[in-house]
Amino acid sequence: MKLALVGNNDGPLRILRSLQKKDLPVCVGLQKAISRDLENQYLQYINVNNFYTQFGEDLLFKILEQYQPEIVINCFCNFKFVKLLNIYKVFNVHLSALPRYRGRHPLHWALINGEQQIGITIHEMTFGFDEGPIYWQKKIRGTDNLSVSAAREELLQLLEDDFQDFMLRYKKGEITPHENLDEEATLIKRRIPADSELTEWGNRDLIFRKVWALCSEKNPAFITINNQEIPVKEAEKINFNSNYSEGRIVDFQDGFVEVSCGGRAGIRLKLLGHIPNFKIDQDYI
Numbered sequence: 001m002k003l004a005l006v007g008n009n010d011g012p013l014r015i016l017r018s019l020q021k022k023d024l025p026v027c028v029g030l031q032k033a034i035s036r037d038l039e040n041q042y043l044q045y046i047n048v049n050n051f052y053t054q055f056g057e058d059l060l061f062k063i064l065e066q067y068q069p070e071i072v073i074n075c076f077c078n079f080k081f082v083k084l085l086n087i088y089k090v091f092n093v094h095l096s097a098l099p100r101y102r103g104r105h106p107l108h109w110a111l112i113n114g115e116q117q118i119g120i121t122i123h124e125m126t127f128g129f130d131e132g133p134i135y136w137q138k139k140i141r142g143t144d145n146l147s148v149s150a151a152r153e154e155l156l157q158l159l160e161d162d163f164q165d166f167m168l169r170y171k172k173g174e175i176t177p178h179e180n181l182d183e184e185a186t187l188i189k190r191r192i193p194a195d196s197e198l199t200e201w202g203n204r205d206l207i208f209r210k211v212w213a214l215c216s217e218k219n220p221a222f223i224t225i226n227n228q229e230i231p232v233k234e235a236e237k238i239n240f241n242s243n244y245s246e247g248r249i250v251d252f253q254d255g256f257v258e259v260s261c262g263g264r265a266g267i268r269l270k271l272l273g274h275i276p277n278f279k280i281d282q283d284y285i
Helices: 011-019 036-042 057-067 106-112 148-171 204-214
Strands: 003-007 027-030 051-053 071-075 089-094 117-124 134-141 222-225 228-244 249-253 256-260 263-271
Touching (some): 011 027, 011 071, 011 148, 027 057, 106 117, 106 148, 106 204, 117 148, 204 263, 228 256
Parallel strands (some): 027 051
Antiparallel strands (some): 089 117, 222 228, 256 263
8 A cells, every 4th residue: 555654843753663664655745844863764764765845735746646645644744735635545643532622732732721631543634624534543641740742752652653553454444433523522723822821820720731731842831020921841839828819929039939829829830031020929920
């Protein structure tokens, strides 16, 4: 079965490792540019003449015309497929337990929202976002201090462990897809840097999850004091001896700040930046 593999970053590489140089794809394409080190890892499995980077759907369409694959596997291309779906059967790797968390950045939202289970899914790509039949799915337990990076690694390891067997079972006709039901679906929005600001002081658990989920990301959680954005690295739940209103700064030193989450509940935040001058018990975040 002629397989083409496209995507971004190390997603397709995990599938190549799973195949273990057996039934390797006819070509591999990465939407964005990558480092030389990552490129060298890819070239352990695929000939440089069949390896492509930096394309949109139009260029990818022309590339695939040369190879005529029977199946295209997409692992993290972030543009919408339209033309390709009229020609090829496309499987998509999505970092959620579909039908929940359709859309962009599903892993970020699932961790921040405190989902008890988070997942990874292979589904057939259709013209609706993340709506096609589900062919394979695995889940792991979500925890309040799990980062996006750690969860991503754990989920991609499940993909790497099982993809070769998945393809063998698919070729034999042993996989019956199940429905990706709209009535069970949740649709999420694409995250922007402003979404990382900590503002939900009345919900200590949410603040805690948000800090830990985003601690591995390019745009970590941050607080704003005197119009200065200060990145937050870690969070610890604490209790005060007195009652304070939500968002009040109760204590600070170089490297951390303690903020009230209402009553005696509070949170200690480890910071990655300098704290501007302010008065304890008189300033709010």
